[in-house]
Amino acid sequence: MKKAIGDNEIPKGWSFEQGLELVKKAGYDGIELWLGDVEWFQMKTTDAEVRNLLRQVQNAGLVVSNVSTGLHWRYPFSARDPQTRAMAARIVERQIETARILGTDAILVVVGLVTPEVPYNEAYPRCVEAMQQLAPQAQKAGVKIGCENCNSEQKFLLSPREFELFLNDVNHPSVGLHLDVGNIHDTGFAEQWIEMMGPRITRIHVKDVMKKRGRCGDSVYTNIFLGDNNWQAIRQAITKVHYDGWLVAEMERRYHYAPDQQFYDTAAALDRLMSGRL
Amino acid sequence: MALTRRQFLAGAAAFPAVQCAGWRRASRADALQFAACLVSSWESSALQREWLAGYQDALASLALPCNVIRPGGACRARLVIFPAADLSETADCHWIKALAARGSTVLVETAAAFLPVQAQERQAALAESHLGIRLHPARSLWSEGREQEAIPYVELTWPVAVRVRDYSRVIGVSGGEGIPLAAVEGLPCGARKRIGAGTLLFLGSPVGPHLRAKDREALHWFRSLCSSRSLG
Numbered sequence: 001m002k003k004a005i006g007d008n009e010i011p012k013g014w015s016f017e018q019g020l021e022l023v024k025k026a027g028y029d030g031i032e033l034w035l036g037d038v039e040w041f042q043m044k045t046t047d048a049e050v051r052n053l054l055r056q057v058q059n060a061g062l063v064v065s066n067v068s069t070g071l072h073w074r075y076p077f078s079a080r081d082p083q084t085r086a087m088a089a090r091i092v093e094r095q096i097e098t099a100r101i102l103g104t105d106a107i108l109v110v111v112g113l114v115t116p117e118v119p120y121n122e123a124y125p126r127c128v129e130a131m132q133q134l135a136p137q138a139q140k141a142g143v144k145i146g147c148e149n150c151n152s153e154q155k156f157l158l159s160p161r162e163f164e165l166f167l168n169d170v171n172h173p174s175v176g177l178h179l180d181v182g183n184i185h186d187t188g189f190a191e192q193w194i195e196m197m198g199p200r201i202t203r204i205h206v207k208d209v210m211k212k213r214g215r216c217g218d219s220v221y222t223n224i225f226l227g228d229n230n231w232q233a234i235r236q237a238i239t240k241v242h243y244d245g246w247l248v249a250e251m252e253r254r255y256h257y258a259p260d261q262q263f264y265d266t267a268a269a270l271d272r273l274m275s276g277r278l
Numbered sequence: 279m280a281l282t283r284r285q286f287l288a289g290a291a292a293f294p295a296v297q298c299a300g301w302r303r304a305s306r307a308d309a310l311q312f313a314a315c316l317v318s319s320w321e322s323s324a325l326q327r328e329w330l331a332g333y334q335d336a337l338a339s340l341a342l343p344c345n346v347i348r349p350g351g352a353c354r355a356r357l358v359i360f361p362a363a364d365l366s367e368t369a370d371c372h373w374i375k376a377l378a379a380r381g382s383t384v385l386v387e388t389a390a391a392f393l394p395v396q397a398q399e400r401q402a403a404l405a406e407s408h409l410g411i412r413l414h415p416a417r418s419l420w421s422e423g424r425e426q427e428a429i430p431y432v433e434l435t436w437p438v439a440v441r442v443r444d445y446s447r448v449i450g451v452s453g454g455e456g457i458p459l460a461a462v463e464g465l466p467c468g469a470r471k472r473i474g475a476g477t478l479l480f481l482g483s484p485v486g487p488h489l490r491a492k493d494r495e496a497l498h499w500f501r502s503l504c505s506s507r508s509l510g
Contacts, residue, residue, distance in 0.1 A: 080446050080487075081392075082324030116425040117446060121491040126328075 001238075003270040004030035004065035005249040008037045011259040016040045016053070020060035026263040027271070030065035031057060032248050033102065035095055037070045043094055050101045057102075065246040066146070066178075066203050067099045068108035077130040078112030078123035078156070085130065092134050092145065099143045106202045106246075107138075108178045111147045114155035123156060128169045135172035146178025146202030149193065152185050159188060160196040167200055176200040180250065181234055182207035182221055191233035198241035205250045206270065221252035223262070224269035232278045239276075247274065313337070314344040314504075315353040317360040319370070325392055329361035329486030336489040336500050349373055356509045358382050361486045362389040365401045371408035379474030383509045387484040391416040391447035398449075406453070411469055411480045414450030419462065432462045432483045436470060437508040440495040442488050449482030476510055479503075 005028050010019030016038075023031050033041050033053070040053065057064055075087040095107040112127035114120045131145065138145050149163060150156075157163045163177060177197045181190035181204060194201065208227030210220045225231060247270055255262040272278065314337055316330055330346070337344045347353055349360075349370045358377050363386050365371060378384045388405075390398045390413060402413040419430040431441040432448075435457055448462055454469025460481055461467060467482035488496035502508060 085324060116429070117420045119443060119491065121493065122443075122487060125490060 001244055001247055001274050002029040002065070003247050003249065003267065003274070004028055004032050005251075005263065005266065006032040006034055006068065007041070008034040008070075009249070009251060009254075009263070010038070017056055017060075020056060020062060022260055022263055024060045024062055026260075027267040028062065028263075030063045030246065032065050032108075032250075033067050033098075035067055035069040035071065035091070035098065037068075041098075043071075043091070045098075047097075047101060050098050054102050064099075064102040064104045065248055066104050066106040066108060067095045067102065068178075069095060070110070072110040073113070076110070076113045076123075077127045078114070078118050079126075080118060080122075085126065089130065089134060093137065096134075096138055096141045096143050096145075100141050105142055106144050106146055106178070108146050108148050108203065108205075110150055110154065112154065112156050120156065124166075127156075128166065131170040131175045132172065135170065135174045139172070139174040143174070144202045145175045147175065148178040148180055148205070149183050150180070151183050151187050153183070160193045163193075164196060164200075176202040178203045178205065180205035180207070181229060182209040182227070182250070182252075185209055185220060186211040189233070190229055191237040194234065194237035194241055194243070198243070201241070201243055201245070203246050203248055204238075204243065206247050206273070207250050207252060219253050223251065223253070224249070224266060224273065231273060235273060235276050235278060312345045312353075312355045313342040314357040314359060315351075315355040316344055316346045317349055317351075317358065317363070318346050319349050319360075319362075319364055323362065325389060326362035328490060329387060329484050332486035332489030332491075332496075333359050333361060333500075335492075336497060337504075339497070340501060340504055342504060353377065353382075356382055357504060358384045359486075360384065360386045361484065362392075363387060364389055364393065364397070365404055366397065368404060368408065371404050374478065375409060375473055378476035378478045381475035381510050383477045383479065383503070385479045385481070385503070387481045387486060388413065388449055388451075391445075391449045391482070405480070409473075409478060409480070410453050410471065411451060411478070412453040413482065414452070416447050416449055417465065418447050419444045420446055430462050432460050432467065434460045434468065434485075434499050437502040437505070438499055440499045442485060442493055442496045442499070445484050445487060451480055451482040454480070 005023055035041055071091045072088055075084050077085055077088045079085055092109055099107050112123045114123050151158050157166055177200050179193055179201050184190050208222045208224050208229050211228040249266045251262055251266055316333055350373050374384050390401045405411040405413050430444040432444055434440050436459055444462055448467050450465050451467050451469045454471045458466035459468030459470040469480045471478050485496050
């Protein structure tokens with residue numbers, strides 16, 4: 001396994017180059033690039049500029065683990081507005097294009113949102129159809145679309161069984177699960193998601209979570225080993241399904257002081273997780 | 279969410295209408311044999327495709343054969359459904375009127391709430407002058423903070439009384455006979471009127487997408503509509 005961290009974790013005011021230096025120094029193998037979430041990687045960023053990002057990544061001695069985006073929170077495939085859905089598709093297309101340039105084979109997509117306005121049974125077929133439409137493009141580019149489980153935030157595909165049915169309905173080898181072991185909260189157990197989804201997992205986002213909400217201020221998320229995830233079980237499940245891909249740190253809560261220290265601490269925690277010494 | 283005609287068409291260039299389940303291009307002879315005709319006025323539109331697919335699924339579940347035709351096409355079905363209707367041409371209104379006069383039940387779901395104001399106004403003018411149906415400006419049902427309030431269900435009153443989900447924006451509809459065919463939060467958004475030997479049903483909030491989402495009440499309403507006593 002290899003470890004990565006998102007470029008959206010780079011401390012405020014730091015340049016991409018400074019961030020890459022920190023990522024490398026902290027011991028990561030790669031970096032996850034977030035389309036639309038950082039100033040250096042936007043929808044309007046040209047191919048030439050993306051190639052320049054790749055050069056910077058390579059110069060730092062890193063590789064790109066995957067291309068993620070938070071833009072689908074604003075432009076979900078579940079929207080009633082066809083223009084919003086068209087934009088959602090354009091975002092995925094750009095992710096696929098940039099993934100190819102950046103030399104990675106995986107993208108992260110938050111596929112749909114259930115809201116008070118758009119009910120589950122309406123969101124579901126739209127999301128299935130959208131993934132069916134985009135899958136051939138991803139396949140052609142040699143890229144896998146990893147639909148992320150944002151269980152509590154999305155209110156969609158809340159259990160591994162639902163997610164499995166969703167992927168079965170999409171029915172395309174280029175669409176899988178970008179599993180976030182911190183997003184399951186108190187709706188289930190990360191290790192069971194890993195066991196059930198096994199080879200369909202494209203990448204794993206790693207963070208910890210407080211399952212009893214309201215105990216940790218404004219966020220239920222915390223640093224690896226500080227929350228309620230069963231890390232021994234997660235590690236065993238990873239071994240069981242022979243997952244040997246990227247572990248991508250996604251730290252939602254940031255250090256209030258010495259923000260760079262979080263990179264070192266998280267890298268050390270990932271090393272312990274990979275080693276199995278828990 | 280107002281769309282120009284071009285945007286409406288291009289909204290789903292990636293989703294050709296011919297991929298809709300059950301879509302078939304029928305010959306003129308075929309077109310006369312179907313229980314229902316679905317009217318598609320757009321070459322390719324994400325909005326219409328979704329609304330239309332709901333009716334296709336529902337008709338298939340009732341084992342009722344249907345075909346998809348263009349406005350003005352040959353159709354002798356007892357039920358004609360025009361989902362996401364743009365009604366931008368006088369000829370469309372004349373055709374709808376002629377189908378109803380001949381004895382069909384014509385269900386029109388207006389897409390006006392999702393069109394630019396100019397297109398809404400044109401549709402309202404045509405509907406009033408040719409069909410006697412008055413359309414009011416689009417109203418958004420989900421304003422900021424709505425999440426904490428009641429769901430703006432659409433109450434359909436005929437042929438059975440059911441509640442279905444709203445569809446974010448609604449067009450007020452009046453000019454029908456008797457009680458409104460549909461209403462949401464006190465705003466009439468559906469009208470029913472006899473035209474010759476048939477009936478025109480005009481909805482300002484669609485049922486099609488809810489049929490696609492397999493909403494039970496929407497299916498119950500549609501099943502009732504398809505029962506022979508409700509038609510014509």
